[in-house]
Amino acid sequence: MIRFLVLFFASVVANAATVTLAWDEPVDTRVSGYHLYRSTSPIVAGVGPPINVGDGSTFVVNGLATGKTYHFVVTSYSGTSTLPALLPRCAEPPVQPCELWSNEVSTFLAPVVNTVPLDFGTLSLFYTSRTRVVTVTNSTIEPLQIGTITYTGNGADFGPRGSTCTVGTIVAPGASCTLAYVFRPTRPGARAIVLTARTSSDSYVLNMTGTGRGFVLLPETLDYGTVQRGQYPELVLTFKALWPLTISNIVKGGSAFIITNSTCVAGVAMVKDQTCTATVKMVGMTAGFKGGSLRFETDVGVGTAGFRATVQ
Numbered sequence: 001m002i003r004f005l006v007l008f009f010a011s012v013v014a015n016a017a018t019v020t021l022a023w024d025e026p027v028d029t030r031v032s033g034y035h036l037y038r039s040t041s042p043i044v045a046g047v048g049p050p051i052n053v054g055d056g057s058t059f060v061v062n063g064l065a066t067g068k069t070y071h072f073v074v075t076s077y078s079g080t081s082t083l084p085a086l087l088p089r090c091a092e093p094p095v096q097p098c099e100l101w102s103n104e105v106s107t108f109l110a111p112v113v114n115t116v117p118l119d120f121g122t123l124s125l126f127y128t129s130r131t132r133v134v135t136v137t138n139s140t141i142e143p144l145q146i147g148t149i150t151y152t153g154n155g156a157d158f159g160p161r162g163s164t165c166t167v168g169t170i171v172a173p174g175a176s177c178t179l180a181y182v183f184r185p186t187r188p189g190a191r192a193i194v195l196t197a198r199t200s201s202d203s204y205v206l207n208m209t210g211t212g213r214g215f216v217l218l219p220e221t222l223d224y225g226t227v228q229r230g231q232y233p234e235l236v237l238t239f240k241a242l243w244p245l246t247i248s249n250i251v252k253g254g255s256a257f258i259i260t261n262s263t264c265v266a267g268v269a270m271v272k273d274q275t276c277t278a279t280v281k282m283v284g285m286t287a288g289f290k291g292g293s294l295r296f297e298t299d300v301g302v303g304t305a306g307f308r309a310t311v312q
Contacts, residue, residue: 017064017110023074025057030078037073064110112202120183120210125242129183131161138171145170145200153193157185158208185212188300214243214300224282224309234281237305241270245300254292256284257307282309
């Protein structure tokens with residue numbers, strides 16, 4: 001009996017699949033080797049040019065087109081085999097060389113690689129992003145089973161959040177399940193993970209990326225709401241270090257806002273959990289919408305707080 005040893009292929013191969021076949025060797029001293037027949041249509045032994053796989057009981061088939069179903073037949077032969085000539089069936093007693101037929105048929109659906117990039121953008125350390133979802137749909141006519149889910153990279157920074165595609169899940173033809181993940185950076189800088197979810201016919205590769213920022217701005221936006229002309233309200237912005245850092249530069253944008261007081265100073269080192277503040281006054285005198293910003297540049301990332309107000 002033929003059996004599959006390895007059903008899936010390395011994720012680095014974009015358009016070709018590999019399957020490793022194995023079979024139970026017959027108890028027959030006449031057997032000196034095996035032929036393998038392969039086709040994308042149902043076949044019988046002896047149809048088409050065989051592959052002489054020698055006298056072993058396993059063989060790796062490479063270069064299968066993804067998304068196609070392949071049919072395999074393995075036959076044993078006696079004597080020597082010169083390819084591509086087909087050997088006659090063995091008589092009793094066997095005439096050398098000859099085929100010792102065995103009706104060993106199996107099929108293999110070459111998996112399709114679905115590569116999905118998920119970029120979570122920049123996020124402050126230890127804050128959790130919104131959930132990103134990838135839908136896995138079974139477009140075949142057979143039930144699909146989720147096999148293994150593996151990853152390489154910064155695994156501590158990306159985590160499942162309500163995925164319905166779990167190991168062992170069976171998805172009916174036409175049905176779907178989801179792979180849902182969040183980003184929670186644990187260190188500053190670029191973070192990445194390559195997650196591979198293998199099914200009985202496909203392989204879904206999620207390239208997830210994000211950037212950790214070593215501080216947080218509270219709030220991210222100073223909203224002054226509606227302001228009457230002649231009023232000059234002030235709001236306070238807090239900068240909190242989530243990692244040891246140094247602010248290299250602070251840049252204000254928008255002429256309708258001024259900094260009246262600030263304990264945030266460029267060039268001064270800050271320890272984790274240390275805070276500084278900036279008091280921002282809205283000084284726009286003409287009617288209409290006013291916008292501005294305050295950009296912090298540090299050695300553990302860059303972030304900008306926005307200002308907005310409507311003057312009546």
